[in-house]
Amino acid sequence: SKATALYVKFGEVYAFYEPEFLKISKEVYNKWLEELQKLKNYDHMFERLFAKKTHILSQKEEKLLAAAGEIFESPSETFEIFDNADINLPMVKNESDEMVQLTHGNYSSLMESKNREVRKAAYKALYSNYKQYQHTYAKTLQTNVKVHNLNAQIRSYDSARQAALANNFVPEKVYDVLMEAIHQHLPLLHRYIELRKKILGISDFKMYDIYTPLSNLDYKFNYEDGMKKAEEVLAIFGKEYKEKVKAAFEQRWIDVEENIGKRSGAYSGGSYDTNAFMLLNWQETLDDLFTLVHEMGHSMHSAFTRENQPYVYGDYPIFLAEIASTTNENILTETLLKESKDDKERFALLNHWLDSFRGTVFRQSQFAEFEQKIHE
Structure with missing residues (x-):
């Protein structure tokens, strides 16, 4: 909280900068760009600003908005604290018929249990907890949405969606085309679910x-084996990338195990x-x-960006x-498929890939559609 307060204070002090810069005309800026070679590095940054x-306000208004930074963040921070630190989930039975503490970490592995009663009990235990606090969760979500809508309104955007996409210069049409494609191909998802029911x-x-x-094959990886496999698979990117992955493992960049809070x-x-x-x-x-290989994709992307770009493009x-991360996942899938010894292993890997596709493409789009509707 102290660090956040200090960061907000910095934003407040620095809030004069964008309105002040934008008093400069594009003609004057272009003239300076010709005269001062050192400005060339910052050309893209200034283009984004222009x-x-x-959507940039006056200095006084920008300062007020910056000062309210902590208040605007409080709904999502309240949710994070409540969901990760304060909630006590009940004990449930695992596949070995042992009573274990249900956590956000082991919930996903319980959902993958071959025993339907284990899955059902874990599911009901988690969601009965959410139901118990449904009004608190609803209020934090509602307030978060109102923050987005207010910020969009203050900065003269047509919607929170436009404001969110404009930040990365992504046309709103991209979202619309994605949703059109998803709806068009929903029969494929439904077909896959029907196939699941049948199997x-x-x-x-x-x-x-x-x-x-859907496979009866039980793939298990302890962390040491996981590290070796990740290093081996990602070596395809060459010596420099491989050394960076090795450094991530050896220099303890990774907090591996689940922990309270x-x-x-x-x-x-x-x-x-x-x-x-x-x-x-x-x-x-x-x-x-x-x-592991997914997050390693993000971290390698970040590390190489920070080492090769100036701070403003860091x-x-x-x-x-998600390009670097999902690329790594696909390389791992292809490698494991090549190494598979029989159809049972191939089936298990292809099933995992299909589930990942459902989760990455259909499920994320479902979230995006829900967000669109709730902001409206």
């Missing part, structure tokens, strides 16, 4: 049946002058191996972020 001129022999298919693998899921972060740190919640599943837009 492009959003109509699993389940007529009353439920949400807790959607993640269980730790953020759920997986994440790649760091800042311009730190290592590209990673966060995992390792559960020894095949999916964890894919998550980050990349969210629109590009």
